Amino acid sequence: MAPQDRLNDQRSGRTGGSTATLEIPVVKGPDDLLRVRDLSVSYGGHQVVTDVSFDLPRGHSLALIGESGSGKSTIARSVLRLLPAGVGRATGTIEVQGQDVLALPERHFRPLRGRTVGFVPQDPSASLNPVRTIGSQAREAAALLPGDLTKADRRRAVVDVLLRVGLDDPERVLASYPHQLSGGMLQRVLIGLAVLPQPALLVADEPTSALDVTIQKRILDLLTDLRDSLDISLLLITHDLAIAAERADSVVVLKDGRVQEAGPTAQVSGAPTSDYARRLHADVPALNPDRYAGLRDVGAARRALSEDEEPKIVVRGVSKTFTVDRKQLTAVDDLSFAVPAGTTHAIVGESGSGKTTTIRLLLGLETPDTGEIIVAGERVDGRSHAQLRAVRRHLQFVYQNPFTSLDPTWKVERLVREPLDRFKIGTKDEQREEVRRAVDAVGLDHTLLGRRPDALSGGQRQRVAIARALVLKPDVIVLDEPTSALDVSVQADIVQVLLTLQADLGLTYVFVSHDLALVRQLAHTVSVVRRGKVVEEGTVAQIFDAPREDYTRVLLDSIPDATHGRREVEPSEKAS
Amino acid sequence: MAQTRSSTTVRKPDARLTRGARRTSSPYLVYALQRVAQAVAVVLLAYCFTFLVISVLPGDPVTNTLRNPENNFTEEEIARIVAYYGLDQPVHVQLWESLSRFLTGDLGVSLRSNLPVSRLIGEIIGSTLVLAVSALVVAVVLAFGIAYGTRNLPAPLARPLRAFPSLFLSVPNFVIGLLLINIFAFQLGLFQVIDSEGPAATFFAAVALGIPVSAQIAEVLIANLDHEARQEYAGFATSRGLSRSRLFWRHLLKPSSLPVVTVVALTVGELLGGALITETIFGRTGVGSLVQRSVTTQDLPVLQAVVVLAAITFVVVNLVVDLVYPLLDPRVDLRGATKRVRPVTEGASA
Incomplete structure (x- = not known):
């Protein structure tokens, strides 16, 4: 293709000049399906993407990775021309099969939508029209199929593609409304609809971030498989370096809308050269299982010492059944575990495993039907409200989402002080002292005390939440996915804070999570739960190195494994 | 759980x-x-x-x-x-x-008058019903027209259109009524003020009554259309190659219209109250004139019947909305x- 080559030369000449500050090794291919050059995007005058360039050869996959605010989704939306009308402005060039997407008028770009450029959105539950059946929305995708097909042909094509993405009963799926299907099924529908017209390029924007780990692995496997069997190029947007490392041929690392590093996956994830990529690499739990081993061992040593002592937390034979729709549903079934003082016990499970109910039982917010819960030598279950107050002084809780768990109208000082007020502890001066000590312990600056949550970052908010839990000097803190709403680098900060506090104060943690890689970094003992039952329990080493149960193995297998390179396909030799 | x-x-x-x-x-x-x-x-x-x-x-x-x-x-x-x-x-x-x-x-x-109340009401209710229902039709058509325009007309036209609902809301319906009579009856002679029950007069009375009601419906509809257009599914549909107008008709319109059903039910009160005023301005005999006469003469049985009638209208309309809504919205549990x-x-x- 002569014109194509000429274009290549022109472009590469221009790139060298415009990004002089940063050497960007661009993956060169014989036939680049997608070429992005000097892409800058601004929203209402505010620049969010600056001079981004990369190439995606046919049949390859490229991951754009970065944290929130890195501009990765904005780039995806620019490629798809889905920037908010009138607000988003993109400059530079985005070429798909040699056509400049940004320069095309909408009526000329529209025929490319779906047929050439497919899109798998992020949130499966919001990406289909809630008041129309999936079948009626699938017909729109089927209308993009080329050729003179009958209605029945198109329908058969839809059914075939749904079977292909692993939906066993397509007819039923087609007759359903989106809210009648689970997240994993909906994500399969989205992928099915996107690949149905066989686009040359598939843009997947965090296609698994809303899903459980085992489902995540299946969806990623599906995308990888479709890419290979249908010869689709994949532009994968993700915040997870481990996923990128496992699934992509090449990686572009973004921060604040600028490319930090780009190149083949093995290079970027194996030996990152830019500071940011290196830091990101260090912060991803799956890539650094032993990062906090030193800090954690302080707790482990304490555990060894306290082997004969009474454990800090004892949960014995606890069951809880709810009545839903006149049906008995057992949320927690004969759950038992014990946590020695000063250690971290992780409860790991997917949605529906009973994690939330376990937390509520531990905190005394629900009463177990059978069994007993003892924290620091005192029974939690079966207590009156007033008696529970006494227990709660040394049993504190940190919520999952710091964006919703702090009253937005209160200042940090008052938020952290509130538990002291509730328990009427100390004089005003003593309270101020305690608040400052708690805020220091989590590494927050005193200047933030006068701010409201809106003026804080996600990491700062979660520190406030931890300080709030700390201020009563509790023995036990229950942590409900405390980092799942945060970026990886912020997550690393919070984990560091938690482990330092544990080492210094001898706190006992119950850490509830679905993220096994994270659990491996910070926990001492683990209970793997499924459908309210403990599947397996043991020390971190036992669970991660020698799992006995199949389910544990499935969970472990769904941790992205960067060392494998591209999974289930031959690695990068294919490119050369 | x-x-x-x-x-x-x-x-x-x-x-x-x-x-x-x-x-x-x-x-x-x-x-x-x-x-x-x-x-x-x-x-x-x-x-x-x-x-x-x-x-x-x-x-x-x-x-x-x-x-x-x-x-x-x-x-x-x-x-x-x-x-x-x-x-x-x-x-x-x-x-x-x-x-x-x-x-x-x-x-x-x-x-x-010593006549049965049911007969008195029976004589005039038809006229009021015709007025109220036509006003509702006018309001709904106008509201959907405005909402369609704000999304599908070019920006220089669509933007001013967004100001219409607040404009309509800020003008009382008797002012609109007097304006319409002045322009269309006295100046253009499109209908006779004397023939107050004729189709042309009824139409303009319905317009006078419907305009403020249409404003409420249009406001809700426009806000909902904007909201739905920002949802991820709209982007996903666009990425499947749907044109702007197909996106509007096939995806945005239905979810945006569902809350309108509730708003319509809430405007029934406005229609009834407005009907009494509009009837007076346009010189129509209807529930309005009956209420006026009954209040001045303390004709309590008639007043009682009218109040109960209003209650029944409210209840029936809301009942219909309640019964229809679950059939329209598959998400209602x-x-x-x-x-x-x-x-x-x-x-x-x-």
């Missing part, structure tokens, strides 16, 4: 699907019967309430008339007439008798909020 539901990928959605299919049969019937029962109760309570309010108001028209020196009734005659109407009974007995008559369809007799199970997602963490 949600997470205890059996979680095999295949079986779980099946359970939900069968529940979806059952929606139109038994839960819907239970729901419909509950709503109908509630509606009947509201009408009866409205009747009792009106009756009691009227009975505690000072100035009993019967006594006023009988005690009027010009009428020259003897005490004996007065007592006989009062006894005849049951006015010497305690209030709760009077209420009970009045209510029993109401349940058999007997609304009493007008004090002024009829088994009540307390028993509701959050839609279980295979994915969402905790």
